[in-house]
Amino acid sequence: MVINDFVDPTTGQAAMRIWSAVAPADRVPVDQAMTVNFQLPAGAFAVNEGMAVIVTTRIVNFTDQAELTPLLATVAQFAKFYADHYA
Numbered sequence: 001m002v003i004n005d006f007v008d009p010t011t012g013q014a015a016m017r018i019w020s021a022v023a024p025a026d027r028v029p030v031d032q033a034m035t036v037n038f039q040l041p042a043g044a045f046a047v048n049e050g051m052a053v054i055v056t057t058r059i060v061n062f063t064d065q066a067e068l069t070p071l072l073a074t075v076a077q078f079a080k081f082y083a084d085h086y087a
């Protein structure tokens with residue numbers, strides 16, 4: 001699990017990107033990733049440095065601290081499930 005901070009270019013606000021690697025990107029068919037993205041209640045597939053990842057972003061000022069622990073657990077759970085699936 002990785003958390004990167006950045007400034008959202010559309011709003012200028014502090015944001016965080018929460019992500020976890022799943023598998024090399026070439027192991028995850030694009031059509032399957034898009035189908036999964038539509039079904040996930042939180043997070044989405046993306047590609048980062050050649051790896052398929054599960055990622056979610058949040059604007060810091062709009063993020064409730066109580067939301068973070070379950071969000072981190074959810075991203076980790078989805079990443080593990082799909083890492084096992086695409087291993």
